Amino acid sequence: xxxxxxxxxxxxxxxxxxxxxxxxxxxxxxxxxxxxxxxxxxxxxxxxxxxxxxxxxxxxxxxxxxxxxxxxxxxxxxxxxxxxxxxxxxxxxxxxxxxxxxxxxxxxxxxxxxxxxxxxxxxxxxxxxxxxxxxxxxxxxxxxxxxxxxxxxxxxxxxxxxxxxxxxxxxxxxxxxxxxxxxxxxxxxxxxxxxxxxxxxxxxxxxxxxxxxxxxxxxxxxxxxxxxxxxxxxxxxxxxxxxxxxxxxxxxxxxxxxxxxxxxxxxxxxxxxxxxxxxxxxxxxxxxxxxxxxxxxxxxxxxxxxxx
Numbered sequence: 046x047x048x049x050x051x052x053x054x055x056x057x058x059x060x061x062x063x064x065x066x067x068x069x070x071x072x073x074x075x076x077x078x079x080x081x082x083x084x085x086x087x088x089x090x091x092x093x094x095x096x097x098x099x100x101x102x103x104x105x106x107x108x109x110x111x112x113x114x115x116x117x118x119x120x121x122x123x124x125x126x127x128x129x130x131x132x133x134x135x136x137x138x139x140x141x142x143x144x145x146x147x148x149x150x151x152x153x154x155x156x157x158x159x160x161x162x163x164x165x166x167x168x169x170x171x172x173x174x175x176x177x178x179x180x181x182x183x184x185x186x187x188x189x190x191x192x193x194x195x196x197x198x199x200x201x202x203x204x205x206x207x208x209x210x211x212x213x214x215x216x217x218x219x220x221x222x223x224x225x226x227x228x229x230x231x232x233x234x235x236x237x238x239x240x241x242x243x244x245x246x247x248x249x250x251x252x253x254x255x256x257x258x259x260x261x262x263x264x265x266x267x268x269x270x271x272x273x274x275x276x277x278x279x280x281x282x283x284x285x286x287x288x289x290x291x292x293x294x295x296x297x298x299x300x301x302x303x304x305x306x307x308x309x310x311x312x313x314x315x316x317x318x319x320x321x322x323x324x325x326x327x328x329x330x331x332x333x334x335x336x337x338x339x340x341x342x343x344x345x346x347x348x349x350x351x352x353x
Contacts, residue, residue, distance in 0.1 A: 048178060054295075054302055055182040060256060062294025063193050064089070064248040064265075069272040069279075069286050070200050071244025076276060077204065078237040079217040079344035083139025084124055085245050086269025087146020092117040092246025094154035097253040097260040101162050110189070110250045117246020118239050120146055125238045129231060132348040147263065157260045164258025165189055189251050196244075201283045213237065217342035220349045230349065245269070267320060274323045280340040296322050 068085050075082050095116035100109025120142060128138040165187040173184040183194075204210040212233060215223040220230045248268070253260050271293055279285035296318040 052178050052181045054298070055178070056185065057298045058291055058295040059182055059186060059190060060294070061297045062291040063190050064251050064256065064268055065272050065275060065293055066193050066197065066287060066290035067248035067251065068245045068269060069275045069290055070197060070283070071241035071248075072272055072276050073279075073281065073283060073286055074200065074204070074213065074244075075237045075241035076281060076345055077213045077217045077342055078234045079220060079342050079347065079349070080129070080234050080238055081135045081139065081346040082121070082124055082128075082142075082238060082241055083136060083273060084120065084142030084146060084269075085241075085272055086265055086267065087143035087150075088117040088120045088242050088245035089146075089249040089252070089265045089269050090150035090263065091120055091146045091153075092249030093253040093264060094150040094157070094249075094260055096246070096250035097162065098154070098157055100254055101157065101160060106165055106254055109254055110247060113246040113250035113254075114243040115246070117242040117244070117249065119242070121238050121242025121245075124242075125235045128348075129234055129238070132350060135346050135348070143269070151262045154260045154262065158262065159259060162254070162258045164253075165255040187255050189247075189255050193251075197283075197287055204283050214342075217344055220344055224351055230351070234349075248272075271319060271323050274326060277341075278326045281342065282340070293319055293322065 068089060072082065072085055092113035096109040096113030098109075099112040100106050103109070123145075124138055124142050127133045128135045167185050167187050168191075170184040174180045176184070204213065212223075212228055215226070215228060216230050216233045224230045249265065252264055252268075257264065272290075275286060275289045275293060279289050299318055300314075300316045
C-alpha cells in the first residue's frame with residue numbers, strides 16, 4: 046500500500062467522521078447536563094434539508110449552514126419543551142422527535158430530491174497541506190471540517206478547563222445540589238439541548254452541502270444513532286469522542302478501501318461495518334455495566350424540577 050493511498054484513506058476518514066464528530070459533541074454536552082436526547086437522527090435530517098433548500102434558493106452556503114443550525118435548534122426546543130418543561134420521559138420524547146424529524150424532512154424536501162448544488166470545496170492551507178501523509182488529511186479539507194476542529198478544541202476547553210464546564214458537570218451529577226448552590230439547572234439543561242440541536246443541524250448541513258452536495262431522503266443513514274453510541278463508547282470523555290468519530294469514519298469507507306487495494310470481499314458486506322461496529326461496541330460496554338455507570342452523569346435521563 047503506497048503513501049498516496051494511505052493519505053487518501055486518512056483524508057476520507059476525516060471527511061466521513063466529521064458529521065459524527067459534530068453531532069456527538071453536541072450530544073456529549075447535552076448528556077453532561079443529565080439530559081438524554083435520542084432525537085439526533087431527526088434533527089440531522091431536518092438540518093440537512095433546510096440547509097440545502099436555503100443554500101440552493103439563496104446561493105449562499107453559509108446562510109444554509111446557519112439556517113440548518115436554527116432548524117436543529119427548533120426541533121431541539123420541542124424536545125426541551127416536552128421533556129424538560131413537561132417532565133415527559135426523555136427516551137420516548139427523543140424517539141418521537143427522531144420519527145417526527147425523519148418524516149418532516151422527507152415532506153419538506155420532496156421537491157428538492159436530486160437537485161445539483163455546488164457545495165463547499167476543499168481549501169488547502171499553504172505549506173501545511175504539503176506535509177507528507179498528515180498534510181492532505183488535516184490541511185486540505187473544506188471549511189466545515191476546519192470548523193469542526195475549532196469546535197472540538199473549544200468544547201474540550203470548556204468542559205475540561207472552564208468554570209462553565211464545572212457548572213455543566215455539577216448540573217449533570219447532582220441537580221438538587223447544583224440548584225441549592227444557586228445554579229440555574231433548567232436554564233443550563235435547556236441551553237445544552239439547544240446547543241446539541243444546533244450541532245446536529247450543522248452535521249446535517251455538512252452532509253447536504255459538503256460531503257454529498259445534494260438532498261436525498263434519509264441521507265444521514267443512521268449517523269445520529271451511531272453518534273449516540275459513540276458518546277457511550279467514549280465514556281463521556283471529549284478526547285475519546287474525537288478518536289471514536291474518526292474510527293467509525295474509517296469503518297464507513299472500508300468498502301472503498303477494499304476496492305482500491307483489490308480485495309475480493311463483497312462491498313455490501315464491508316458497508317455494514319459501521320453498524321456492526323456500533324452493535325459490537327454496545328454489547329461489549331453492556332457487559333461491564335458498573336464501569337459504564339461510573340463514567341455516566343449520575344442524573345442522565347432523569348427528569349428534574351426545582352423543589353421536588
